[in-house]
Amino acid sequence: MQNRVEEQQRQKSVRDLKKGESGVICCLKDPEMALKLLEMGCIPGTPVKLNSVAPLGDPITIIVNDYTLSLRLNEAETILLKP
Amino acid sequence: MSVTLQPEALQAERPATQRSVAKIALIGNPNSGKTSLFNQLTGLNQKVGNFPGVTVDKKTGISQITPNLKAQIIDLPGTYSLYPKSLDERVIIDLLYDPQSKHYPDLVIVTADASNLKRNLLLFTQLADLQIPSVLALNMMDVAEAEGVKIDIDALQRELGVPVFPMNARKGVGIAALKIVMSQQLEATSTVFYTLPEELKPLIASIKARFDLKNDYLALHYAHQYKSLKFLTEEESNWIAALLEADEFKSNAQQAAETIARYTRINEMLLDVVRVERVDKDEKFSNRLDQVLTHKVFGYVIFFGILFLIFQAIFAWASYPMDLIDLGITNLNGLIQENFSGPLVNLLTEGIIAGLGGVLVFVPQIAILFAFIAILEETGYMARVTFMMDKIMRKFGLNGKSVVPLISGVACAVPAVMSARTIENWKDRMITIFVTPLMSCSARIPVYTVLIALVVPEKYYLGFLNLQGLVLMALYLIGFLAAIFSALLLKVILKARERSYFIMEFPVYKMPRWKNVGLTILEKSKTFVFEAGKVIVAISVILWVLASYGPGNSFEVAEQQVLQQAQVKGWTPEETENHVASAQLESSYAGIVGHVIEPVIRPLGYDWKIGIALLTSFAAREVFVGTMSTIYSIGEEENVSTIKSKLLSEKDENGQPFFNPARSFSLMIFYLFAMQCVSTLAIVRRETKSWTWPLAQLLYMSGLAYVMAFITYHLFS
Numbered sequence: 001m002q003n004r005v006e007e008q009q010r011q012k013s014v015r016d017l018k019k020g021e022s023g024v025i026c027c028l029k030d031p032e033m034a035l036k037l038l039e040m041g042c043i044p045g046t047p048v049k050l051n052s053v054a055p056l057g058d059p060i061t062i063i064v065n066d067y068t069l070s071l072r073l074n075e076a077e078t079i080l081l082k083p
Numbered sequence: 084m085s086v087t088l089q090p091e092a093l094q095a096e097r098p099a100t101q102r103s104v105a106k107i108a109l110i111g112n113p114n115s116g117k118t119s120l121f122n123q124l125t126g127l128n129q130k131v132g133n134f135p136g137v138t139v140d141k142k143t144g145i146s147q148i149t150p151n152l153k154a155q156i157i158d159l160p161g162t163y164s165l166y167p168k169s170l171d172e173r174v175i176i177d178l179l180y181d182p183q184s185k186h187y188p189d190l191v192i193v194t195a196d197a198s199n200l201k202r203n204l205l206l207f208t209q210l211a212d213l214q215i216p217s218v219l220a221l222n223m224m225d226v227a228e229a230e231g232v233k234i235d236i237d238a239l240q241r242e243l244g245v246p247v248f249p250m251n252a253r254k255g256v257g258i259a260a261l262k263i264v265m266s267q268q269l270e271a272t273s274t275v276f277y278t279l280p281e282e283l284k285p286l287i288a289s290i291k292a293r294f295d296l297k298n299d300y301l302a303l304h305y306a307h308q309y310k311s312l313k314f315l316t317e318e319e320s321n322w323i324a325a326l327l328e329a330d331e332f333k334s335n336a337q338q339a340a341e342t343i344a345r346y347t348r349i350n351e352m353l354l355d356v357v358r359v360e361r362v363d364k365d366e367k368f369s370n371r372l373d374q375v376l377t378h379k380v381f382g383y384v385i386f387f388g389i390l391f392l393i394f395q396a397i398f399a400w401a402s403y404p405m406d407l408i409d410l411g412i413t414n415l416n417g418l419i420q421e422n423f424s425g426p427l428v429n430l431l432t433e434g435i436i437a438g439l440g441g442v443l444v445f446v447p448q449i450a451i452l453f454a455f456i457a458i459l460e461e462t463g464y465m466a467r468v469t470f471m472m473d474k475i476m477r478k479f480g481l482n483g484k485s486v487v488p489l490i491s492g493v494a495c496a497v498p499a500v501m502s503a504r505t506i507e508n509w510k511d512r513m514i515t516i517f518v519t520p521l522m523s524c525s526a527r528i529p530v531y532t533v534l535i536a537l538v539v540p541e542k543y544y545l546g547f548l549n550l551q552g553l554v555l556m557a558l559y560l561i562g563f564l565a566a567i568f569s570a571l572l573l574k575v576i577l578k579a580r581e582r583s584y585f586i587m588e589f590p591v592y593k594m595p596r597w598k599n600v601g602l603t604i605l606e607k608s609k610t611f612v613f614e615a616g617k618v619i620v621a622i623s624v625i626l627w628v629l630a631s632y633g634p635g636n637s638f639e640v641a642e643q644q645v646l647q648q649a650q651v652k653g654w655t656p657e658e659t660e661n662h663v664a665s666a667q668l669e670s671s672y673a674g675i676v677g678h679v680i681e682p683v684i685r686p687l688g689y690d691w692k693i694g695i696a697l698l699t700s701f702a703a704r705e706v707f708v709g710t711m712s713t714i715y716s717i718g719e720e721e722n723v724s725t726i727k728s729k730l731l732s733e734k735d736e737n738g739q740p741f742f743n744p745a746r747s748f749s750l751m752i753f754y755l756f757a758m759q760c761v762s763t764l765a766i767v768r769r770e771t772k773s774w775t776w777p778l779a780q781l782l783y784m785s786g787l788a789y790v791m792a793f794i795t796y797h798l799f800s
Contacts, residue, residue: 031335036586038342039164041202051370055379056474061589066359067199068369068589070470075586 011083014062014076017050023081024048025064030078041065042079105154106186107146107265110175110210111194112203113161114590116222119252120194121158122602124262129602131610139171140610148266157186163202165209166307166338169581170509173311179215180304181314190269191217192261197227197234197249200357204349205342208276211243212300216269219247220261225254226591231360242352244272253596276348277341279303286330293322307334369463369591377467386468390490393455397448397494398525404447412440429631430624438623441703442616445497445762449611450604452491452498456505457603459487461595465505466587473585479567480574481518482511489515489566492522493559496763497615500770501607510579516770517780518569520763523562523755526704530754531558533708536727538747562755565787611766618765626702630673630695630710641666664713673698687753687789688746688796700759707754745799749792756788 017023025046028034041064042048051061051068059072111117121129125144132141142158159178160171167173178186191210195203200221210217219239227234240247246264250257279287279299290302309315309323327334375381416432459465469483476485484506491499499519506512523531535551542550632638645666649659668674677694684694696710708726715729733741758764764777771777 031339032582033584033586035166035335035338035342036168036584038339038346039166039205040586040588041346043343043346052373052377054470054474055377055382056471058474059470059585061470065199065201067202068591070466070585070587070589072473072585075584 012081014048014050014060014079014081015073017048017062017081019050019053022047022049026080026082028078029080033075033078037075037079040069041067042069048079048081104145105148105152105190105265106157106188107154107190107192108157108159108178108186108188109192109194110159110206111161111220111222112163112196112199112206112588114588115161115194115196115203116252117158117161117194118599119596120192120220120222120250120258121156122598123252123255123258124156127602127605129606131606139174141174146262146265148262152266154265157188162206164206164342165213165304167311168584169507171507176304176308176311177313179210179213180301180308180312183314188215190265191215192220192265193217194220194222194252197221197224198230198232200227200232200234201346201349201353204353205345207243208345208349209300211245211272211274212276212298213304214271214298214300216271218245218261218264218269219243220252220257221247221249222252224249224256225251233358233360235356235358238356239352242274242356244274245269277345280337280340283332283337286326286332289326290323294319306332307338372592373467376464377471382467382471386471389459389464390486393452393487394490394494396451396455397491397498401447401451401494405444408440408444408447412436412443430627433631434624434627435620437627438620438702439616441623441762442612442619445495445611446608448495449498449501449608452494452502453604453607454600456487456502457600458595460505461593461599463590463592466589470589479570480511480514480577481570482506482508482515485511485515485570488519489522489563492519492524492566495524495526496520496522496760497611497766498607500763500766501611504770508583509581510577510583513577513771513776514570514573516767516776517573517783518566520758520760520767520780520784521562521566521569521756523559524704524760526760527558527754529705530707531555531751533711533726533730534742534747534751537730537742538744558751558755561752565756569783610769614769615762615765618768619762622761623702626673626699628672629676630668630671630699633667633671633674637670638667641670665715668695668710668713686796687792688749688800690741693750697753697757697759700754702761704754704759743800745796748799749796752795753788753792756784756791758784758788 011026012023013029014023025042025044025048027044028037028042046064049063051063053060057073059070060076061068061070062076063069109117109121121142121144124146128146129142129144132143139160144156144158146154146156148154157178159175162172162175165176165179167176178184178188179191181187193207193210195207207217207219221234221236221239224234234249236247236249246269248257248261248264250261252258277300283303286306287299287302290296290305291299294302294305296302296305305312305315305323306327309320312320315323376385416436419428419432419436456465459468465484465487468486471483472486473483476483481489485503487505488499488503491502496519499522500516503512503515503519506515532555535554539551539554544550544553633641642663645659645663648654649662654662669677673695674691676698677691680694680697681689681691684690684697689697692711692714695714696707699710700707711730712726715726715733730742731740735741758781764781767777767780768774
């Protein structure tokens with residue numbers, strides 16, 4: 001159990017990106033939200049870039065598949081990135 | 084591996100009756116120009132109706148395809164896929180999966196944003212696999228070109244197997260070509276975009292056999308969505324549920340696999356179709372604009388500036404046309420009363436026409452508010468508002484977009500409640516609609532000003548802080564706090580019907596399409612007048628009857644008594660007339676109700692006279708002043724200082740002034756909280772499509788008003 005928690009903490013998600021930083025989507029953590037994210041084009045293997053952060057720190061916008069997508073931090077957290 | 088295709092089989096599924104008017108459904112992603120295309124095709128021939136069970140409106144229109152061929156166009160809610168994520172999106176599956184539905188389309192026009200083809204094609208491939216005849220309208224070709232996206236239309240047409248129309252729905256480019264194709268009998272594409280995995284085939288075969296379906300993908304949707312398909316009987320649903328359980332069908336995993344497979348297929352297809360010579364100009368422009376418009380400081384300054392402008396507009400600008408409407412109604416009534424007389428004429432003028440005036444008077448505010456909202460939506464700014472306000476508003480169970488209804492509620496709750504339509508999430512929207520009427524609207528101002536003038540001295544602090552102004556501001560603040568905390572309460576009580584997502588496209592800034600703005604204004608005004616108007620006129624007439632008639636000959640008796648008194652006291656004819664009006668109101672049905680409810684409102688410090696005012700205020704709060712004038716025999720001139728001096732001279736049973744601070748503040752608080760507005764109730768019913776919400780609002784707000792007024796009365800006395 002301890003190990004799994006640590007492993008999850010080590011794996012970066014879109015939430016951990018800095019403004020302007022990019023990553024590649026590895027997998028989606030929340031199965032139900034995954035359906036929505038997949039439909040919006042957040043397919044594993046797709047590059048993603050943190051575009052902007054709302055003035056109060058949440059939500060954020062990311063660029064995926066050449067368009068801008070806005071989402072809350074707790075949603076961004078479920079998009080894990082390849083190391 | 085491949086599925087046998089029989090386009091003619093699907094035709095046979097439909098009722099054999101010859102349709103005189105073709106039915107065409109418009110479907111597409113949000114922001115794909117679907118509404119523009121709908122407006123281009125139908126113009127002013129639009130009708131707004133209801134889908135059963137959901138709050139989204141059903142927009143249909145008639146399009147003249149060729150000089151002798153018409154088609155009925157139905158505009159479906161924007162969606163990203165055929166797996167609905169919100170209640171409103173379910174309308175689509177109800178319509179597309181049920182060939183018996185009276186709106187089952189002969190043809191589906193799928194609109195796609197050419198500058199974002201990949202994501203837009205997902206929905207298209209799903210529809211194509213259902214084998215419903217379809218065409219693809221590639222919208223926003225201009226935006227795509229500006230972004231350096233080049234699309235080989237012929238190649239795309241070959242890949243998809245359906246006609247593809249490059250168009251610019253904003254400017255009407257491509258409509259003519261689309262109409263020509265719409266006039267022809269089209270068949271579904273023979274291309275299959277998603278091949279069922281082997282392990283699902285036995286399951287799908289059973290469903291197909293049980294429901295006599297010809298299409299594999301439709302059978303798969305039965306498996307995924309049997310719970311939301313309204314046309315299935317309970318027995319049929321249970322049958323599917325048992326089958327899925329036996330087969331260990333994992334809906335989420337299957338859906339995820341399907342979406343990934345579709346994207347892979349789309350990516351392969353688009354390799355030869357789309358060439359991108361990215362200029363990045365437009366995106367950079369949007370981004371640069373965002374640096375200012377969503378800036379930590381300027382972002383909020385600009386937003387509150389815009390809110391202030393909207394507020395000013397519905398508060399101040401709308402007053403000119405509203406005064407004109409009032410004047411028109413008064414003149415019309417005067418004209419009728421001069422030339423005709425009798426009880427029916429009174430019913431027509433003071434009952435029906437006055438009630439109609441009460442409906443029409445809201446139209447300027449609705450038109451102005453929706454002009455602003457349409458522009459904010461069209462330009463893409465509304466998405467930024469949500470983006471900036473989401474974090475704060477979410478804490479109270481509201482949504483970033485709730486800001487607009489709440490602020491508009493300060494002018495008038497009617498257009499404000501209508502503007503909550505832009506909130507997609509059901510729970511957020513219901514909470515917003517529920518709390519908006521607690522914001523102090525402009526109809527409360529006359530009540531506040533009269534009562535403040537009675538008990539708050541006109542004193543200045545520090546040379547500029549007017550005490551009466553401070554009290555007025557405090558009343559607004561209490562209304563705002565009541566709204567926010569009621570939202571918090573509802574957030575806990577109300578169960579979410581759907582998961583709340585913020586995941587949405589962040590649109591690039593665009594110029595507003597004025598035709599869409601104009602049609603929005605027209606649609607909203609029409610909806611209000613025709614749907615909420617009925618209820619408002621009906622209740623206004625009932626209230627008028629209650630205040631104008633009494634049981635038996637009570638009116639004549641009252642008049643006779645006053646006339647006798649008048650001779651003794653030597654009243655002038657005008658004074659006599661005022662006293663007659665007052666005595667008649669007391670003996671009317673409304674007066675009787677006032678007496679009946681007196682024991683209930685006595686704990687708040689009120690007597691039966693105020694009871695009558697509370698009852699008549701139900702048509703509109705500002706009627707309070709008029710009723711008080713009549714009941715205290717002040718006459719028709721509603722001059723604040725006359726009313727003030729008259730009310731000040733009223734004494735209670737102990738010979739003390741009746742309108743003491745305790746009673747006056749209690750009344751102010753009562754008017755602040757109470758739901759005394761038929762128009763708001765009617766519009767809430769229309770927007771939520773049920774009587775539950777307006778009734779809950781009536782009970783909650785009036786209950787709160789009673790408790791708060793009770794506390795206030797005892798605090799001050």
